[in-house]
Amino acid sequence: MSLKIPFDNTYARLPEGFYARQAPVPVADPALIAFNDALARELGIDGADDARLAAIFAGNDVPDGAEPLAQLYAGHQFGQFNPQLGDGRAILLGEVTDRTGARRDIQLKGSGRTPFSRMGDGRAWLGPVLREYVVSEAMHALGVPTTRALAAVRTGETVLREVPLPGAVLTRVAASHIRVGTFQIFSARQDTDALRALFDYTVARHYPQARDPSELLDVVIERQAKLVAQWMALGFIHGVMNTDNCTLSGETIDYGPCAFMDAYAPDTVFSSIDRFGRYGYAAQADIIVWNMAQLATALVPLMPDESEAIETFTRQIHAMPDLIRAEWLTRFAAKLGITAPRAEDAGLVADLLDLMHAGSSDFTNTFRGLADGTARDEIADRDGFDKWHARWRTRIEDEADPEAAMRAANPAFIPRNHRIEEMIAAAVAGDDAPFHRLNAVLADPFSDQPDAADLRRPPTHDEVVTATFCGT
Ligand code: AMP
Ligand code: MG
Numbered sequence: 256m257s258l259k260i261p262f263d264n265t266y267a268r269l270p271e272g273f274y275a276r277q278a279p280v281p282v283a284d285p286a287l288i289a290f291n292d293a294l295a296r297e298l299g300i301d302g303a304d305d306a307r308l309a310a311i312f313a314g315n316d317v318p319d320g321a322e323p324l325a326q327l328y329a330g331h332q333f334g335q336f337n338p339q340l341g342d343g344r345a346i347l348l349g350e351v352t353d354r355t356g357a358r359r360d361i362q363l364k365g366s367g368r369t370p371f372s373r374m375g376d377g378r379a380w381l382g383p384v385l386r387e388y389v390v391s392e393a394m395h396a397l398g399v400p401t402t403r404a405l406a407a408v409r410t411g412e413t414v415l416r417e418v419p420l421p422g423a424v425l426t427r428v429a430a431s432h433i434r435v436g437t438f439q440i441f442s443a444r445q446d447t448d449a450l451r452a453l454f455d456y457t458v459a460r461h462y463p464q465a466r467d468p469s470e471l472l473d474v475v476i477e478r479q480a481k482l483v484a485q486w487m488a489l490g491f492i493h494g495v496m497n498t499d500n501c502t503l504s505g506e507t508i509d510y511g512p513c514a515f516m517d518a519y520a521p522d523t524v525f526s527s528i529d530r531f532g533r534y535g536y537a538a539q540a541d542i543i544v545w546n547m548a549q550l551a552t553a554l555v556p557l558m559p560d561e562s563e564a565i566e567t568f569t570r571q572i573h574a575m576p577d578l579i580r581a582e583w584l585t586r587f588a589a590k591l592g593i594t595a596p597r598a599e600d601a602g603l604v605a606d607l608l609d610l611m612h613a614g615s616s617d618f619t620n621t622f623r624g625l626a627d628g629t630a631r632d633e634i635a636d637r638d639g640f641d642k643w644h645a646r647w648r649t650r651i652e653d654e655a656d657p658e659a660a661m662r663a664a665n666p667a668f669i670p671r672n673h674r675i676e677e678m679i680a681a682a683v684a685g686d687d688a689p690f691h692r693l694n695a696v697l698a699d700p701f702s703d704q705p706d707a708a709d710l711r712r713p714p715t716h717d718e719v720v721t722a723t724f725c726g727t
């Protein structure tokens with residue numbers, strides 16, 4: 256059966272300097288690991304047999320209508336500006352319009368070298384591919400704006416990292432791949448024509464209501480503030496919030512060393528390359544403001560008057576922390592069953608978090624336990640908890656159905672690091688069953704699913720994952 260992807264490409268119509276046309280580099284022996292049928296239907300993609308799907312999503316067979324290209328961008332990596340990055344191991348095949356009328360990018364990741372590969376091999380190994388597949392799909396099921404995973408394919412080739420590892424390709428679907436770093440590259444080059452073309456393209460594609468750069472900045476600030484508050488409410492740590500990994504669409508992108516916290520500690524860092532904790536759990540709320548300041552800086556050349564632009568943008572950036580605090584409070588109040596948060600609820604949340612921190616309580620299970628009556632078991636300071644509990648029950652007296660609200664805000668299941676590691680080890684040994692099981696359970700994270708109780712358990716001392724590594 257042949258596969259049809261109804262491509263309708265617009266990025267490829269942008270000026271040549273925005274990308275390099277580049278076909279994916281074929282691999283030795285494509286074998287399909289997973290194809291996301293539900294997402295494919297959303298995108299209007301027909302089915303095909305596994306061999307054909309494997310060939311397409313390994314990059315061996317470029318489907319009709321695709322116009323493969325590698326996108327150009329720059330970015331601040333750990334605070335240092337890198338004037339040219341770009342897709343070094345990814346290829347945008349093209350775009351489709353989904354069932355809701357939204358334009359979506361279809362991108363291969365791990366599809367071979369491009370003109371932007373620098374020293375890299377353009378490839379990905381199986382571990383990061385399956386990790387991104389599981390975590391991005393879980394984030395979607397958890398209600399977080401995110402890129403999605405359409406397919407994962409083994410390449411039949413070996414990738415050399417510290418050791419030889421099995422190669423794989425991920426197919427990622429995104430609202431777009433426009434990054435803060437995409438604006439930065441043209442701004443840094445003082446290519447105002449390109450910058451304006453990118454601005455016009457971004458506005459038309461994502462925010463047609465934005466009439467000028469300041470309005471674009473406002474809406475991106477709002478999306479990113481909401482996004483980071485959602486991450487924090489789930490104990491999610493992105494791990495590498497460089498400006499090239501920060502989207503204009505407000506979707507989570509680039510699942511590298513990301514991780515969910517087990518035991519609550521605000522300074523938690525997993526990424527092995529984040530030595531100073533720049534992108535730690537609580538730091539995310541500050542870093543996103545810094546990233547938005549870089550976007551603002553990149554937009555200045557589009558404004559008629561530079562000093563006026565700087566004044567306006569500075570005001571917008573300075574207003575962002577309050578916006579994040581408000582979003583944070585909304586999300587965490589919902590976790591306590593509070594529908595209309597008041598300012599003083601921040602203290603109620605903070606006091607619970609302090610009790611959790613003091614006893615290294617499991618973040619996910621403590622919040623889920625509030626509705627189930629098991630939260631007390633998670634807290635070391637029982638007296639402290641009882642006092643907090645009395646205050647909290649008084650606060651939610653007038654809520655209509657706080658238990659139901661809490662079950663909808665506090666997942667039973669998150670992709671726990673030790674389960675991801677276990678799943679990757681199994682897949683490397685040729686057993687994909689744990690991968691498929693994780694996907695199936697995490698598709699419905701707010702349901703109890705008693706058969707999967709083992710996946711709710713925090714890691715034992717021996718299972719704790721202390722460091723995660725970049726997707727390379
Ligand atoms: P990341 O940290 O994954 O967002 O990647 C940062 C930059 O490094 C991007 O420009 C990537 O395209 C590039 N890159 C990462 N891994 C590889 C690789 N294996 N080969 C070529 N480029 C890579
Ligand atoms: Mg990246």
